[in-house]
Every structure is written in C-alpha cells, then in structure tokens.
Amino acid sequence: MNMQIEIDQIDKYYGAYHALKSVDVRIPQGQFVALVGPSGCGKSTLLRTIAGLETISSGAIRIAGADVSSAPPRQRDLAMVFQSYALYPHKTVAGNMTYALRLKGMNRAQARARAEEIAAITGLEKLMDRYPRELSGGQRQRVAMGRAIVREPQAFLFDEPLSNLDAALRVHMRAEIRKLHDRIGATSVYVTHDQIEAMTMADHVVVMRAGVIEQQGAPLDLYDRPVNRFVAGFIGSPAMNFVPARVGDDGGHVILDLPGSPRLTFDGHRPAGEAVIVGLRPEHLIPGTGDNALSLPIANVERTGSATFVRTATDPDVMIAANDRLAGVTTGTITVTIRPELIYLFSPETDGALRTG
Amino acid sequence: MSAPTSSFRDGRGFDRILVWITLGFLIVFSAFPLVYNVIMSFQNVDLFTLASFDRPFVGLDNYDEVLTRNATQIIVRNTAVFVVLSVAAQLSIGFALALFFQQRFPGATWLRGLFLAGWIMPGLVVGGVWSFILAGDFGVLNWLLQTLGVTDDKIFWLSDPSKSLYSVIIANVWVGVPFNMILLSVGLAAIPDDIYEAAELDGAGRVWRFLTITLPLMRAQLGAVISLGIIFTLQQFDLFAALTQGGPSNGSNVMQYWSWELSFQDYRIGQGSAVSVLMILVVIGVAAIYVRSTRHEHAA
Numbered sequence: 001m002n003m004q005i006e007i008d009q010i011d012k013y014y015g016a017y018h019a020l021k022s023v024d025v026r027i028p029q030g031q032f033v034a035l036v037g038p039s040g041c042g043k044s045t046l047l048r049t050i051a052g053l054e055t056i057s058s059g060a061i062r063i064a065g066a067d068v069s070s071a072p073p074r075q076r077d078l079a080m081v082f083q084s085y086a087l088y089p090h091k092t093v094a095g096n097m098t099y100a101l102r103l104k105g106m107n108r109a110q111a112r113a114r115a116e117e118i119a120a121i122t123g124l125e126k127l128m129d130r131y132p133r134e135l136s137g138g139q140r141q142r143v144a145m146g147r148a149i150v151r152e153p154q155a156f157l158f159d160e161p162l163s164n165l166d167a168a169l170r171v172h173m174r175a176e177i178r179k180l181h182d183r184i185g186a187t188s189v190y191v192t193h194d195q196i197e198a199m200t201m202a203d204h205v206v207v208m209r210a211g212v213i214e215q216q217g218a219p220l221d222l223y224d225r226p227v228n229r230f231v232a233g234f235i236g237s238p239a240m241n242f243v244p245a246r247v248g249d250d251g252g253h254v255i256l257d258l259p260g261s262p263r264l265t266f267d268g269h270r271p272a273g274e275a276v277i278v279g280l281r282p283e284h285l286i287p288g289t290g291d292n293a294l295s296l297p298i299a300n301v302e303r304t305g306s307a308t309f310v311r312t313a314t315d316p317d318v319m320i321a322a323n324d325r326l327a328g329v330t331t332g333t334i335t336v337t338i339r340p341e342l343i344y345l346f347s348p349e350t351d352g353a354l355r356t357g
Numbered sequence: 358m359s360a361p362t363s364s365f366r367d368g369r370g371f372d373r374i375l376v377w378i379t380l381g382f383l384i385v386f387s388a389f390p391l392v393y394n395v396i397m398s399f400q401n402v403d404l405f406t407l408a409s410f411d412r413p414f415v416g417l418d419n420y421d422e423v424l425t426r427n428a429t430q431i432i433v434r435n436t437a438v439f440v441v442l443s444v445a446a447q448l449s450i451g452f453a454l455a456l457f458f459q460q461r462f463p464g465a466t467w468l469r470g471l472f473l474a475g476w477i478m479p480g481l482v483v484g485g486v487w488s489f490i491l492a493g494d495f496g497v498l499n500w501l502l503q504t505l506g507v508t509d510d511k512i513f514w515l516s517d518p519s520k521s522l523y524s525v526i527i528a529n530v531w532v533g534v535p536f537n538m539i540l541l542s543v544g545l546a547a548i549p550d551d552i553y554e555a556a557e558l559d560g561a562g563r564v565w566r567f568l569t570i571t572l573p574l575m576r577a578q579l580g581a582v583i584s585l586g587i588i589f590t591l592q593q594f595d596l597f598a599a600l601t602q603g604g605p606s607n608g609s610n611v612m613q614y615w616s617w618e619l620s621f622q623d624y625r626i627g628q629g630s631a632v633s634v635l636m637i638l639v640v641i642g643v644a645a646i647y648v649r650s651t652r653h654e655h656a657a
Contacts, residue, residue, distance in 0.1 A: 051554075051558060052558075053554050053557070053558075072557070073554070073557045073558045074557055074558065074559075074560040074561065074562065076558075078558060079558060079559075080554075080555065080558050082551045082554070082555060084549065084551055086549065086551035086552050086554065086555040087552075087555075088552060088555070088556070088570065089552075089574065090573040090574055090576075099556070099559050099561075099569070100559035100560055103559060103560040103561055103565065104560060147555075147559075151559070
C-alpha cells in the first residue's frame with residue numbers, strides 16, 4: 001500500500017527525559033489513525049513531531065515518500081486542528097480560511113471562492129464575515145476544520161479537537177469528522193485520550209504509554225486480542241476486570257482468588273499451578289446460571305435504562321455490565337456465566353497476554 | 358447589575374464613598390489647577406498680581422505673544438522632533454527587547470527585571486548620570502568614541518546647539534525603553550503559542566508571522582504605548598533641567614521647559630500658562646486616541 005506518513009524508529013528526548021522511545025508507525029494514504037493513551041503517554045508529542053513543531057532526536061519521518069525529519073513545519077504541507085482551535089482572533093472566518101492560500105500566492109478572489117466552497121461542506125457559509133469571538137465552541141471547531149480542509153494538505157493532524165465541546169456535540173462532531181475524512185479521502189492522524197473516540201473513528205489505533213507504543217492495529221483487534229494488561233484495561237468501557245488466580249490441576253481451568261475460590265474453565269491449556277491474572281470483560285459476564293458460573297456478593301447496582309452495572313463486594317471488585325434491567329437484583333449475590341473462549345489470561349510478572357479471546 | 362440607587366438604599370454606600378474619594382482627589386489636585394491654569398492664560402499675571410485672584414483679563418494677548426516670538430518656531434520644532442524621535446526610538450527598541458526576552462533563555466525574566474532600573478530612577482538622577490556620560494571634556498561617551506577611533510575630536514554633546522537636543526533625546530529614550538518593553542512584553546505574552554504554530558503550519562515564515570500575527574494582535578498595546586509615550590515625553594522636564602536647561606540659545610528648548618522658564622524664571626506667568634494650555638490641547642488629542650485603542654482592547 002502507498003504509505004503517506006512513515007514514522008521510522010523515532011526517539012525524542014527533553015533533556016534527560018525520554019519522551020518517545022523507538023516509535024514506529026506506518027500510515028497508508030487515506031487511513032484514519034488514532035493515537036490514544038493516558039495523559040503524558042507521548043501521543044501529543046508524537047503528533048507535534050509529525051507536524052514539525054517538535055524536533056526528533058533520532059529516527060526519520062517521511063511524508064509522501066519525502067524525508068522531512070528536519071524540515072520546518074511550513075515545508076511539510078500538513079494541516080492541524082488544535083485543541084484550542086488556535087483561530088486567528090483578528091481575522092474573520094473567511095480570513096482564517098484563506099490565510100494559508102494567500103501565503104501560497106493564490107489571489108484574493110480565488111482564495112475566497114475556494115473558502116466558500118469548503119464553507120459549504122462544513123456549514124460555515126453564513127459565518128464567513130464573523131470573527132472567532134462571535135462564534136460558539138462548535139462553530140469555532142468547524143472553522144478550525146474548514147481552515148485545515150481548504151488547504152488540501154498531505155495529511156490532517158488532530159490534537160484532541162473535541163475535548164472542549166460538550167458531550168452531545170462531541171458525539172455529533174465525531175461522526176462529522178469521520179464523514180469529512182471519508183469524503184475528502186485524506187490521511188488523518190487523530191490524538192485523543194478517549195478510547196471510545198479512537199475505537200469509533202479510526203481505521204487503525206495506536207495505543208501508547210510512557211513514550212512507547214504498546215500495541216497498534218484495527219480497533220476490534222485491540223479489543224479482542226490485547227497484547228498486554230495495559231491495552232486490555234485501556235480499550236473497552238467499562239474497563240476489563242482483573243482477578244489474580246492460579247491454573248488448576250488439569251491446566252484447563254483457573255481458580256480465582258475470590259471468596260469461595262470459584263473455578264472457571266478457559267479455552268486452551270496452561271501449566272498447572274501457574275499464577276495468572278484473569279481478565280474478564282464486564283459485558284462478557286452474563287447474569288444467570290449455567291456452565292462456568294460465578295456467584296459473588298453485590299456491592300451496588302446502577303441502572304442507566306439501557307444497561308445495568310453491578311459492582312461486587314469483593315477484593316478486587318468485579319464489574320458486570322448487563323444489557324437488561326435485572327429487575328429485583330439489588331442486594332445479596334449475583335450469579336454470572338462466561339464463555340470459556342472469552343477468558344483472558346495475563347502474566348502477573350510481565351503483564352503480557354498468555355491467552356486472549 | 359443593580360440600579361445605581363439600590364446600594365444606597367441597602368445602606369451600603371461604600372461604593373459611592375470610593376467614587377467620591379477619587380473624584381474629590383481629582384477635583385482638588387487635577388481639575389482645579391487645570392482650570393486655574395486656563396484662567397491664568399487669559400490674564401496678565403506677573404510678580405505684582407501673583408498674590409491676588411483679581412487680575413486684569415487680557416483676552417488672547419498671552420497666546421498672541423507666545424506664538425509670535427522669535428523663539429517660538431524653533432521651540433515648537435524642537436518639541437516635535439523630541440517627541441517623534443523619542444517615541445519612535447523608545448517604541449522600536451522597547452519592542453525589539455520585548456521580542457528578545459520573549460525567547461525562553463536562562464535568566465530572561467531576571468534580565469528583563471533589571472531593565473526597569475532606568476524607569477524607577479528619578480529623572481534628575483538619570484539626568485545627572487547622563488551629564489557625566491555626555492560631558493564634553495571628561496565624558497565617558499567621548500572617551501569611548503575616541504578610544505574606538507570613531508572620532509578624533511571631542512564632541513560637545515551638551516553645549517553644541519546642533520547636538521544638545523539629540524543628547525536629551527538619547528537620555529529620554531533610555532528612560533522610556535523599559536516602560537515600552539514591559540507593556541509590550543505583557544501584550545506578547547498574551548498571544549497564545551498555538552496561534553503561531555497554526556500560522557507556521559499554514560506556511561508563514563518568521564517575518565510573515567510577525568507582520569500578520571504579532572503586529573495586528575498587538576494593535577491595542579501599540580496604540581496605548583504610543584499615546585502614553587507621547588504624553589510622558591511631553592511631560593519630560595527633569596532631563597532638560599539636568600542636562601541642557603534648554604540651551605544653548607534655545608537649541609534644545611521644548612515647550613514644557615519653555616513654559617516653566619516663562620512662568621518661574623521670567624515671571625510671565627500668563628504666557629507660561631498659555632504655553633501649557635496649548636500643550637494640554639495636544640495631550641487631549643493623544644488621550645482620545647489612547648482611550649479609543651484601549652476600548653478596542655476590551656472588545657477583542
């Protein structure tokens with residue numbers, strides 16, 4: 001496939017602090033890539049090194065085949081949508097959108113016509129002569145998008161563009177950004193700390209922690225086959241439950257370190273007596289009796305209408321997410337079952353996955 | 358916001374007391390002297406009538422007198438040169454320093470603070486220091502220029518009529534630069550980094566970013582600094598008193614110093630007042646520009 005952005009083994013130091021460690025990502029033309037991770041994981045730093053706003057200490061960055069490792073931002077032909085939008089406060093919406101075009105030498109009329117075109121697809125037609133201070137948060141967000149699109153750059157870079165919007169607008173803009181991406185067919189790199197945004201928008205998700213890429217791949221691959229406990233806990237909501245356990249005598253079941261030492265059969269085989277961490281996704285624990293059942297005391301129950309969340313009074317606690325009301329379940333114990341192939345096992349020493357779903 | 362009378366009925370008149378204290382201060386120490394000065398400019402005031410309020414009104418005679426003197430033309434021109442050159446140099450050097458200290462390097466804040474030294478020193482002290490620097494026979498500047506081989510002969514900075522005004526301008530620029538720098542630094546610090554980054558990604562180089570981002574966003578601060586600079590420069594008296602006393606032969610005389618000379622050396626107080634009223638008119642014009650530029654700042 002034709003690679004649009006290649007990040008080749010880059011390292012970034014701030015003094016002695018190692019911010020990016022041998023980061024390697026390849027982004028094909030037209031792909032939507034999300035960089036996700038907790039704050040301080042290096043995802044914004046990585047985006048800024050692609051933009052050229054930060055220098056790299058070693059490695060190489062290529063855009064459309066050209067090595068831009070030491071090129072200044074303006075020679076990289078990338079457009080960025082900032083978290084704060086970074087609109088030019090002294091320029092109108094039209095002025096914001098035509099700024100880059102005018103710098104490229106396009107004449108005033110052509111630039112304006114081009115901006116009008118993009119304004120039509122981003123819903124800004126009626127706002128062209130307003131100043132940023134006269135716009136709402138959502139409108140500013142659109143201007144930031146429009147300003148990026150109008151340039152027809154090699155790729156779009158998004159730095160948590162939705163984090164200043166309220167929840168409802170965020171969900172709406174999520175879909176809209178993805179729709180614009182598909183319509184334009186451009187390459188996008190999207191930084192977010194919200195795994196739902198990453199999962200729903202991206203073709204390819206890069207999970208980072210402490211400057212290292214923990215795992216990258218298609219969203220559902222990360223959900224189904226996390227390589228370690230960090231990715232397993234980060235992807236999916238509510239987060240995966242982790243329970244210490246020991247593999248039983250036959251090597252095909254685990255004995256959980258929970259009241260009553262419940263036994264769960266899993267798909268596959270591990271050495272008998274091995275200490276493991278069992279990963280159970282809340283949505284895989286189905287209330288009701290049957291094979292592979294688990295009975296646990298209830299701490300509290302939360303009903304959202306569409307789903308019911310039960311937290312158990314155990315150490316560690318276990319979260320159960322059910323898709324029905326569970327009428328009558330309030331106190332006492334709850335029994336859930338889980339299919340053997342949905343049980344994840346991790347090594348307590350390395351946190352690496354021993355068995356995934 | 359509550360209606361203006363409500364806080365009074367509440368029994369909480371504290372806000373009004375604050376307003377009246379301020380107003381009272383302004384009336385006693387600003388409005389009264391101002392009006393008194395304007396009245397004097399239409400009267401014949403000399404040493405004999407100084408003690409009495411009942412002085413003969415002479416209409417526009419004082420204005421006629423000061424505007425038709427031989428020295429008037431040179432003094433007005435000196436004032437214009439003094440203001441324009443001082444403000445232009447203060448502004449460009451102050452802005453350049455503000456941009457320089459905006460770069461993050463070790464000790465930047467510290468060094469910027471040291472620049473304030475010039476601003477907090479009394480004008481007469483600054484004048485004293487500069488008169489040592491600029492002195493013709495034993496001055497530091499002449500020594501430096503001669504040592505570096507820039508000039509062979511001593512330059513009489515303060516006593517050469519063609520140079521004395523520029524000597525005061527140099528000292529005045531030194532006094533005004535810190536104020537300009539600090540005010541402009543505040544304005545520069547208020548421009549978010551990501552706007553520059555956005556412009557950089559949009560393809561703007563360093564110079565272009567300065568012209569299309571920094572300058573327009575600094576409009577309010579620049580307007581304020583220029584108008585305040587003009588006002589402060591028109592008030593600059595100490596340096597003239599300490600360096601040249603307006604001489605030689607009015608070579609460095611300016612209106613503010615001339616007004617003082619007329620009033621307190623020649624005791625033609627009516628004429629001195631007339632000169633200061635003319636200056637007030639200029640300052641009002643500049644103040645109007647200042648108010649307009651700060652209003653723009655609130656809107657942004």
